[in-house]
Amino acid sequence: MADLEFQIPKFREIAEVPAIGVGAMAHSRPHVANEKIQEALGYQTKLDADWQTTHDKAIGKFGELLGKYRSLKVFMDSCVHCGACTDKCHYFIGTNDPKNMPVARQELMRSVYRRYFTLAGKMFPGLVGAKDLTKELLDEWYTYFWQCSECRRCSVFCPYGIDTAEVTMAARNILDTVGYGQKYTNEILGKINKIGNNLGLPGPALENTLEGLEEDLKEDTGFDIKYPLDVQGAEVLLVTPSADFFAEPHIESLIGYGKVFHAAGISWTLSSYASEAGNFGLFDGDYAMMRKVALRVRKAALELGVKRIVVGECGHAWRVAYAFWNTLSGLGAGAKDPFAVELQKQLDPRHKQPTHICEFTWDLIQQGRLKFDKAANDHRVITFHDSCNVARASRMGDHPGGQFDIPRNIIRAVANKYVDMAPETIREVTFCCGGGGGILTDELIEARIKGALPRMEALKRVVDEHGVNFMAAICAICKAQFTKVLPYYGFNMRLIGGVHQLVSTAIRLGNEQ
Amino acid sequence: MLFAILFYLAFVVMVVGLAYKIYDYARTPAPLSIPTTPAPTTTPGVAFRMAREVVLFESLFKGNLWTWLFGWMFHVGLLLVLIRHLRYFLDPIPAWLVLVQPFGKYAAFLMVAGLGGLWLRRFFVERIRYISTPSDHLWLALLIGVGVSGAAMTFVTHVDVVAVKVFFLGLMAFEIYPLPTHPALLIHLFLVALLMLLFPFSKLLHAPGVFFSPTRNQADRPRESRHLAAWAAQIEKN
Known part of the structure; x- marks a missing residue:
C-alpha cells in the first residue's frame, strides 16, 4: 500500500449520516484525456482557447441532449429538493462532501439548465438557483461528475425516479464534446475500437x-x-x-x-x-x-x-x-x-x-x-x-x-x-463497490477508498459475526x-x-x- | 374585476403552460430502456407501480420516513381540500361532494401541518438546508399562505361563500359578478392565482413529470421487444 495523503474512513458504530464537509473532495480530478485519445474517438481534442466558444458548444450540446433524452428533460424539471437522496450515495457517506449528495451533484447541471432553458432561471436566476456556465463551474462538473459511479442507488429512493446516472452521463457527454474528456475511460474506448x-x-x-x-x-x-x-x-x-x-x-x-x-x-x-x-x-x-x-x-x-x-x-x-x-x-x-x-x-x-x-x-x-x-x-x-x-x-x-x-x-x-450482508446494503439497495462507472483509475483512489466505506462496513459485520x-x-x-x-x-x-x-x-x- | 382578469390569466397560463410541458415531455424520445429494476415486466404492472408511486409515494417511503410523512400529509390534505372546493364550481352540488365536506374542511390542518413539517426540515436538517434555494422556501410560504388564509375563512372569520360561488360560476359563464372584499378571501385568491401562474415554470412540474419518468414508466422487457427511438433509427440507416 502506497502512502496516502488522506485518512481511511473509520467504520461507524451506528450508520449515522455524516455531517457535511463543504469542499471535502473539491480537489479530486481524474487525468484529462490527451489530444491523441480524444481524436481517436472523434471528440474535440482539447478545450477551445477562448471560453465563449467552449461555453456555446457546451450549451448547444446540452440543448441537443434535452431534445434527445426524455430522462434528462424530465429529471431537470422534476426535482423538488426533498432530500430523500441526500444520504444514499456511497461517495457522500464516505467523503462528507455535500456535492456528492445526488441532488447537489445534479444541481451542478440543473442550475445551468435553469439559466439557459427555463423562463424562471432567465428572469430570476438568484431566486431559483440558476447559474451561468463558467469555466469554474465546468471544472466542478469535471470534479463531481467523475465522483459518481452511475450506480442508480439514489434513483431507488427518488419519488420521481430521477436517476443521477442519466444526469452524470449527459454531463460527461458534454465534457467530451468540448474537449474535456477523461483519460481512463476514453483511452479504453480507443483500445476496444481499435x-x-x-x-x-x-x-x-x-x-x-x-x-x-x-x-x-x-x-x-x-x-x-x-x-x-x-x-x-x-x-x-x-x-x-x-x-x-x-x-x-x-x-x-x-x-x-x-x-x-x-x-x-x-x-x-x-x-x-x-x-x-x-x-x-x-x-x-x-x-x-x-x-x-x-x-x-x-x-x-x-x-x-x-x-x-x-x-x-x-x-x-x-x-x-x-x-x-x-x-x-x-x-x-x-x-x-x-x-x-x-x-x-x-x-x-x-x-x-x-x-x-x-x-x-x-x-x-x-x-x-x-x-x-x-x-x-x-x-x-x-x-x-x-x-x-x-x-x-x-x-x-x-x-x-x-x-x-x-x-x-x-x-x-x-x-x-x-x-447475506445486512438487508439495507444488498439487492436493490446494494452499495456500489466505489469503483464503477469510469472511476476505476489510480488517481481517483481517494474517492474509490472512501466510496467503498458502506460496503466495507456491511462486510465487516458478516466477517465478525459469521466468519x-x-x-x-x-x-x-x-x-x-x-x-x-x-x-x-x-x-x-x-x-x-x-x-x-x-x-x-x-x-x-x-x-x- | 381585477380578480376576474387575474383568474382568467392564471387559468390560461397554467393550462397552456402545462399542456405545452406535457407535449414537450411526450414528444421527447426515451432512446433506451432504463427502468430502475426490479421493475414490472408488463404494462399493467407498470401502471400498478406508477399508481403506488403517485398515491403512496412508495419510493419516498423507502427513502425517508419523515419526508414521506409530511409530504404525504400535505398532498392528501391538498387533494381533499381541492375536492371540497369543487362545491364552488358545481351547481347543484352532487350528493357525494356533500359527504366529502367535513373531510375537506379538516384536511386543511393536515395540509398545513405537512407543509410546516417540510419547512422545518429545510431549517433543521443540515443536508436539506444545504440544498434549499430561496424559491424552495417561498413555495412553502405561498402554500402555507393559501392553506392558512383558506382555513381562516372556514374556522375563524365568516366570508359570504355564496357570493364567492356566484363569482366563480359567473367566470365559467364569462359573466362577471362582484367578489366579496374580505381580506382573507382576497389574500387566498391572490396566492392561488399566483400559484397557478407559476406552476408551469417551477418545480411543481414534478406533478406531470413523475408520469413521464422513464425509470418508473417503462416495462422491463428489453430482450423480448426492440425499443428504438426515431433519431436512433436514423443512425442505423447511415
Missing part, C-alpha cells in the same frame, strides 16, 4: 493466453477443458470482460465458465474481434459510441454463426447487453426491422438473447446437467455483493428480482456456507476495485472472488465420483 477489448490484448496474445490456460487446467484437473477462439458454427458465443483473461481473481471465473461448458457438453467459442463484454460507451452516455462498441458483438455473432450469446461476469456490461443490445445492435428478440431480424433469425428463440452466464449455469443446474461436490467449498464462508448495474439496471430469469436470486441460488447449489472469508461478485470492476481497496480496510485482498470461481471449485467434470 483492437477489440479494453486491455488492448491483440488476437494472437489472447490465443496464447487461452492455450496456456488449457495446459494449466489439464495439469490441475486431468481434463481437456477447452477455451475455443473464433470457432465457426459453435453453439454459444461467450462475451466476457477482458479482465477475465488475465486478472486475479477474474480468471478463476473464466476457468469456471470453461468447466461449465465442458461438463454440459455445449460447444462454445470466444471471439478475438469481440473479446470484450465491457462497454465504456455507457459511462459517458454517448449513444453512438456505445452502439459502435456493441456492433462488434453483433458482427462476431453473425460471422461465427452462433445460436446463443452468453455474457460473462460483468456488471455494466450486463446492463448494456441486457437492456441496450436489442436497441443498439438488434441482439435480442421480437424485432421486425431487417437490421435486427438478420441477427435474430440466426439466434435460437428458445433461449433468452443475450443470456447471463449465471442464467446459463442456473438453467443447467435445474436441468440436472451439472453435478457438484459442495464440500469442496467448505473452507469458505461466502457472502454475495450485488453489483449495482446488475441489481438496479437489469434482470436475470423470468421474474423481477431474478438478478438477486439466481446468483445466490447458484452459490447455494455449489457451497454449504452462505450468509465470512469470501465475497462473491459478478462484476469485473467490483473484483478489481475490491482487490485494491480491501487491504486499506484491513481485509485480505483475496476475500473477493467470482460466483463461477465457486462453481469452478465444486463442479464435477467427469465420472470421477
Whole structure:
C-alpha cells in the first residue's frame, strides 16, 4: 500500500449520516484525456482557447441532449429538493462532501439548465438557483461528475425516479464534446475500437493466453477443458470482460465458465474481434459510441454463426447487453426491422438473447446437467455483493428480482456456507463497490477508498459475526476495485472472488465420483 | 374585476403552460430502456407501480420516513381540500361532494401541518438546508399562505361563500359578478392565482413529470421487444 495523503474512513458504530464537509473532495480530478485519445474517438481534442466558444458548444450540446433524452428533460424539471437522496450515495457517506449528495451533484447541471432553458432561471436566476456556465463551474462538473459511479442507488429512493446516472452521463457527454474528456475511460474506448477489448490484448496474445490456460487446467484437473477462439458454427458465443483473461481473481471465473461448458457438453467459442463484454460507451452516455462498441458483438455473432450469446461476469456490461443490445445492435428478440431480424433469425428463440452466464449455469443446474461436490467449498464462508448495474439496471430469469436470486441460488447449489450482508446494503439497495462507472483509475483512489466505506462496513459485520472469508461478485470492476481497496480496510485482498470461481471449485467434470 | 382578469390569466397560463410541458415531455424520445429494476415486466404492472408511486409515494417511503410523512400529509390534505372546493364550481352540488365536506374542511390542518413539517426540515436538517434555494422556501410560504388564509375563512372569520360561488360560476359563464372584499378571501385568491401562474415554470412540474419518468414508466422487457427511438433509427440507416 502506497502512502496516502488522506485518512481511511473509520467504520461507524451506528450508520449515522455524516455531517457535511463543504469542499471535502473539491480537489479530486481524474487525468484529462490527451489530444491523441480524444481524436481517436472523434471528440474535440482539447478545450477551445477562448471560453465563449467552449461555453456555446457546451450549451448547444446540452440543448441537443434535452431534445434527445426524455430522462434528462424530465429529471431537470422534476426535482423538488426533498432530500430523500441526500444520504444514499456511497461517495457522500464516505467523503462528507455535500456535492456528492445526488441532488447537489445534479444541481451542478440543473442550475445551468435553469439559466439557459427555463423562463424562471432567465428572469430570476438568484431566486431559483440558476447559474451561468463558467469555466469554474465546468471544472466542478469535471470534479463531481467523475465522483459518481452511475450506480442508480439514489434513483431507488427518488419519488420521481430521477436517476443521477442519466444526469452524470449527459454531463460527461458534454465534457467530451468540448474537449474535456477523461483519460481512463476514453483511452479504453480507443483500445476496444481499435483492437477489440479494453486491455488492448491483440488476437494472437489472447490465443496464447487461452492455450496456456488449457495446459494449466489439464495439469490441475486431468481434463481437456477447452477455451475455443473464433470457432465457426459453435453453439454459444461467450462475451466476457477482458479482465477475465488475465486478472486475479477474474480468471478463476473464466476457468469456471470453461468447466461449465465442458461438463454440459455445449460447444462454445470466444471471439478475438469481440473479446470484450465491457462497454465504456455507457459511462459517458454517448449513444453512438456505445452502439459502435456493441456492433462488434453483433458482427462476431453473425460471422461465427452462433445460436446463443452468453455474457460473462460483468456488471455494466450486463446492463448494456441486457437492456441496450436489442436497441443498439438488434441482439435480442421480437424485432421486425431487417437490421435486427438478420441477427435474430440466426439466434435460437428458445433461449433468452443475450443470456447471463449465471442464467446459463442456473438453467443447467435445474436441468440436472451439472453435478457438484459442495464440500469442496467448505473452507469458505461466502457472502454475495450485488453489483449495482446488475441489481438496479437489469434482470436475470423470468421474474423481477431474478438478478438477486439466481446468483445466490447458484452459490447455494455449489457451497454449504452462505450468509447475506445486512438487508439495507444488498439487492436493490446494494452499495456500489466505489469503483464503477469510469472511476476505476489510480488517481481517483481517494474517492474509490472512501466510496467503498458502506460496503466495507456491511462486510465487516458478516466477517465478525459469521466468519465470512469470501465475497462473491459478478462484476469485473467490483473484483478489481475490491482487490485494491480491501487491504486499506484491513481485509485480505483475496476475500473477493467470482460466483463461477465457486462453481469452478465444486463442479464435477467427469465420472470421477 | 381585477380578480376576474387575474383568474382568467392564471387559468390560461397554467393550462397552456402545462399542456405545452406535457407535449414537450411526450414528444421527447426515451432512446433506451432504463427502468430502475426490479421493475414490472408488463404494462399493467407498470401502471400498478406508477399508481403506488403517485398515491403512496412508495419510493419516498423507502427513502425517508419523515419526508414521506409530511409530504404525504400535505398532498392528501391538498387533494381533499381541492375536492371540497369543487362545491364552488358545481351547481347543484352532487350528493357525494356533500359527504366529502367535513373531510375537506379538516384536511386543511393536515395540509398545513405537512407543509410546516417540510419547512422545518429545510431549517433543521443540515443536508436539506444545504440544498434549499430561496424559491424552495417561498413555495412553502405561498402554500402555507393559501392553506392558512383558506382555513381562516372556514374556522375563524365568516366570508359570504355564496357570493364567492356566484363569482366563480359567473367566470365559467364569462359573466362577471362582484367578489366579496374580505381580506382573507382576497389574500387566498391572490396566492392561488399566483400559484397557478407559476406552476408551469417551477418545480411543481414534478406533478406531470413523475408520469413521464422513464425509470418508473417503462416495462422491463428489453430482450423480448426492440425499443428504438426515431433519431436512433436514423443512425442505423447511415
